[in-house]
Amino acid sequence: xxxxxxxxxxxxxxxxxxxxxCTCVFFFLIAPLFVIFPLSFNAEEFLVFSDGMKRLxxxxxxxxxxxxxxxxxxxxxxxxTKNSFIIAIFATLGSVILGTVAALGLSSRHMPxxxxxxATLISPMIVPLIISGVAIFFFMAKAGLAATHTGIxxxxxxxxxxxxxxxxxxxxxGFDHSVTRAASSLGSDPVNTFMKITLPLILPGVISxxxxxxxxxxxxxxxxxxxxGLENTTIPIQMWTGLREQLSPTILAVATCLIxxxxxxxxxxxxxxxxxxxxxxxxx
Amino acid sequence: MSNETKQILTTDxxxxxxxxxxxxxxxxxxxxxxxAPLLLFLIITYIFPIGDMLFRSVDDRxxxxxxxxxxxxxxxxxxxxxxxxxxxxxxxIDYKLLVEQKTFxxxxxxxxxxxxxxxxxxxxxxxxxxxxxxxxxxEQIMAVHKRWANVEYWRAIKRRAxxxxxxxxxxxxxxxxxxxxxxxxVSEDRRVHRVLWLRTLEVAFFVTVFCFLMAYPIxxxxxxxxxxxxxxxxxxxxxxxxxSLLVRTASWMILLQQQGIxxxxxxxxxxxxxxxxxxxxxxxxxxxxxxxxxxxxxxxxPLYSVMKTISPSLMRAGxxxxxxxxxxxxxxxxxxxxxxxxxxxxLVFILAIGYYITPALVGGASGTLISNQIAFHMKxxxxxxxxxxxxxxxxxxxLVVYWVYNKLVGVDNIKLG
Numbered sequence: 024x025x026x027x028x029x030x031x032x033x034x035x036x037x038x039x040x041x042x043x044x045c046t047c048v049f050f051f052l053i054a055p056l057f058v059i060f061p062l063s064f065n066a067e068e069f070l071v072f073s074d075g076m077k078r079l080x081x082x083x084x085x086x087x088x089x090x091x092x093x094x095x096x097x098x099x100x101x102x103x104t105k106n107s108f109i110i111a112i113f114a115t116l117g118s119v120i121l122g123t124v125a126a127l128g129l130s131s132r133h134m135p136x137x138x139x140x141x142a143t144l145i146s147p148m149i150v151p152l153i154i155s156g157v158a159i160f161f162f163m164a165k166a167g168l169a170a171t172h173t174g175i176x177x178x179x180x181x182x183x184x185x186x187x188x189x190x191x192x193x194x195x196x197g198f199d200h201s202v203t204r205a206a207s208s209l210g211s212d213p214v215n216t217f218m219k220i221t222l223p224l225i226l227p228g229v230i231s232x233x234x235x236x237x238x239x240x241x242x243x244x245x246x247x248x249x250x251x252g253l254e255n256t257t258i259p260i261q262m263w264t265g266l267r268e269q270l271s272p273t274i275l276a277v278a279t280c281l282i283x284x285x286x287x288x289x290x291x292x293x294x295x296x297x298x299x300x301x302x303x304x305x306x307x
Numbered sequence: 308m309s310n311e312t313k314q315i316l317t318t319d320x321x322x323x324x325x326x327x328x329x330x331x332x333x334x335x336x337x338x339x340x341x342x343a344p345l346l347l348f349l350i351i352t353y354i355f356p357i358g359d360m361l362f363r364s365v366d367d368r369x370x371x372x373x374x375x376x377x378x379x380x381x382x383x384x385x386x387x388x389x390x391x392x393x394x395x396x397x398x399x400i401d402y403k404l405l406v407e408q409k410t411f412x413x414x415x416x417x418x419x420x421x422x423x424x425x426x427x428x429x430x431x432x433x434x435x436x437x438x439x440x441x442x443x444x445x446e447q448i449m450a451v452h453k454r455w456a457n458v459e460y461w462r463a464i465k466r467r468a469x470x471x472x473x474x475x476x477x478x479x480x481x482x483x484x485x486x487x488x489x490x491x492x493v494s495e496d497r498r499v500h501r502v503l504w505l506r507t508l509e510v511a512f513f514v515t516v517f518c519f520l521m522a523y524p525i526x527x528x529x530x531x532x533x534x535x536x537x538x539x540x541x542x543x544x545x546x547x548x549x550x551s552l553l554v555r556t557a558s559w560m561i562l563l564q565q566q567g568i569x570x571x572x573x574x575x576x577x578x579x580x581x582x583x584x585x586x587x588x589x590x591x592x593x594x595x596x597x598x599x600x601x602x603x604x605x606x607x608x609p610l611y612s613v614m615k616t617i618s619p620s621l622m623r624a625g626x627x628x629x630x631x632x633x634x635x636x637x638x639x640x641x642x643x644x645x646x647x648x649x650x651x652x653x654l655v656f657i658l659a660i661g662y663y664i665t666p667a668l669v670g671g672a673s674g675t676l677i678s679n680q681i682a683f684h685m686k687x688x689x690x691x692x693x694x695x696x697x698x699x700x701x702x703x704x705x706l707v708v709y710w711v712y713n714k715l716v717g718v719d720n721i722k723l724g
Contacts, residue, residue, distance in 0.1 A: 034632055037632075041524060041528075042528075044524050045524050045525050045528045048521045048522075048524065048525045048603075049525060049540065049543045051521070051600060051603075052543050052544060052547055052600065052603055052604075053543040053546065053547065055547075055555065055558040055559060055562055055600060056546065056547065056550060056554070056555070056558060058558050058561055058562055058568065059554065059557065059558050059561070062561065070561050070564070071564075071566050071567070072568070121344055121345040121348060122345065124341050124342075124344060124345065125341060125342045125344070125345035125346070127341050128337075128338045128339065128340070128341025128342035128343075129338075129341075129342060131334065131337070131338035131341075133331060133334035133335045133337070133338045134335070134338040134339065134342070135335050135338075135339060138713075140342060140346065142709075142713055143346065143349065143354070144342075144345060144346065144349065146349075146353075146354075146709075147349070147353060149657055149705065149709050149712075150357075150661075150702060150705060151660065151661020151662075151663075151678060151701060151702070151705060152661065152663060153661055153663045153678040153681050153682060153698065153701075154357070154360075154661065154681075154698045154699075154701060154702050154705075155353070156682075156685075157360060157681065157685060157691075157694060157695065157698050158353065158356035158357045158359070158360055158698075159352065159353065159356060160685075161356050161359050161360065161363070161691075162351075162352055162353075162355070162356035162359070177352055178352075180348070181348075181349060181352055181353050184345060184349070188345075238549060241551075242551045242552055242553070244552075244553065244664060245663055245664065245682075248682075248686075249685065249686075259551070259553055262551075262553040262554075262557070263553060263664070263668075266553065266556065266557055266560065266668050267667075267668065270557070270560055270561070274557060275557070275561075278551075278553075278554040278557050278558070281550070281551045281554050282550055282554060285546065285549040285550040285551065285554075286546065286549075288549050289542070289545050289546055289548075289549045292545075292549070293545070
């Protein structure tokens with residue numbers, strides 16, 4: 024954004040001021056995440072940068088909190104990680120299947136009451152989590168599913184489907200329906216058409232919806248707080264308990280791992296988005 | 308006659324209109340069947356339970372179920388003087404059963420809500436009851452404590468008789484129905500909920516404003532920079548967006564603590580004295596700062612997607628027609644971004660108004676919101692009907708905003724990432 028040579032001085036100043044503001048906002052957005060990194064390698068127990076760290080003294084850094092995370096006594100992170108992955112994977116599968124099928128129906132131009140049904144399907148994303156949590160808890164308690172993996176997975180399917188519905192309908196909006204008609208005219212049955220023609224074309228949308236559903240489940244704490252028993256503890260629950268009681272560097276080690284995970288997911292999601300836009304023929 | 312001849316027939320001999328309608332109906336059913344599994348699933352596990360909350364919030368059968376005989380006996384009592392012997396006897400039988408089942412504590416809590424002082428006299432009654440002789444319960448109970456001889460307490464029990472109550476909604480507004488059936492406000496020092504509602508609105512509003520003020524310039528920068536730079540900067544927006552909420556809250560807890568980096572920085576530039584570091588966490592400041600950063604991506608993304616569609620030549624045209632850059636911006640660019648502003652602001656407001664985790668961790672006592680109160684009643688006091696009532700009040704507010712959002716933006720226009 025180089026300024027043209029003829030720019031007047033006051034606009035020049037304004038322009039630099041604007042760049043300065045933007046830099047500050049970007050800093051505000053991203054910097055907090057980078058505080059966690061170095062502190063998780065702290066050799067000491069305090070959550071401040073020690074003098075040794077400021078001097079970049081190698082002795083001030085250690086992996087002890089990572090060791091504690093993995094090998095620590097009465098350590099909850101192993102069980103929590105296992106649970107988190109099991110719940111998130113099944114919840115993602117459920118959300119993706121239900122959400123994709125529903126999105127197919129919603130993008131049909133024959134769909135009756137489209138507006139109100141769409142609003143209903145999206146509502147779990149809009150309704151405050153605390154209310155969803157209370158409502159789902161009442162349901163699961165009645166159904167005898169409180170404090171079970173099944174209950175939490177079902178709850179996370181509820182919370183995850185809106186994302187799948189949104190991303191898949193967005194992908195389908197640029198979908199050329201003549202290809203499915205061509206398949207049908209060549210004698211393919213609807214299921215075969217979907218598997219061989221539609222699904223490969225909308226796959227980027229489906230996967231990115233799935234990523235949203237996965238992250239929603241993996242990061243969800245409010246509903247799980249109501250539903251989970253001791254056996255169903257998840258990473259967010261452990262983080263929440265840890266943050267409430269005492270902020271220990273072990274939590275920062277876990278947080279660092281989570282940041283790495285979210286970076287991977289971000290990269291995947293970005294690649295998928297670009298691919299999907301290329302397929303839909305949106306040139307950027 | 309002429310009508311029939313004009314009708315076009317399909318090869319099967321069916322009028323085209325009928326055939327078309329049939330085909331369209333078939334398509335409609337097909338489309339609906341695809342949506343049906345998810346819709347049904349959501350109705351059972353989500354929409355229906357929210358309806359159940361409504362039922363719970365007005366449901367008041369707990370005390371009625373605990374004291375069935377008492378209420379039956381009370382039907383004949385006019386509530387003017389002390390109730391007759393039958394009521395005392397029925398109450399004794401009901402309460403004895405509760406003591407045996409060890410559920411009398413719940414009754415004590417419930418009745419104490421209605422009138423202070425029930426807890427102690429119920430406990431005392433429980434102790435003395437073991438030595439009660441049959442018959443003449445009225446005198447025996449009244450002898451336990453002088454409050455049992457006070458008609459006010461019996462009236463309080465009677466007031467709990469109806470199965471349906473809107474008392475929880477009144478309580479959420481810091482009001483109550485007094486003995487005469489008038490709705491009045493609770494005493495000044497006990498008005499906690501109204502403060503919370505107002506604070507929730509205030510925080511949601513200001514967080515939206517802060518997010519808007521910060522997101523607008525960077526969304527503009529992202530939309531106008533060449534692709535290779537803006538893609539790089541976009542990561543700054545998307546990485547926090549994809550990062551766990553708890554991780555981001557944790558990083559604010561580290562930054563804002565009294566020995567934290569933000570305070571270190573303030574001391575270093577001389578803004579505050581080293582021995583007088585301000586408390587930036589466990590109060591409203593903490594809630595504001597953390598929530599603004601966490602919700603900022605939700606404002607940037609809709610703004611960006613709208614700004615991306617605005618052609619830069621429009622601004623150039625404005626300038627070439629003699630407008631200063633400011634005029635061109637204000638008259639041309641800004642009005643075109645209003646759809647994005649609406650979408651972003653409503654989204655952030657909706658998310659902020661129901662925020663729970665961040666205020667609970669960094670908000671302390673003065674920075675918690677209505678969601679925290681709901682969670683408190685769900686988990687600590689176990690007053691689920693009160694939690695439901697507050698939840699539904701919050702939900703109504705959110706749904707109004709959601710409705711506006713749907714009218715202005717359309718839910719199918721929500722863009723993610």
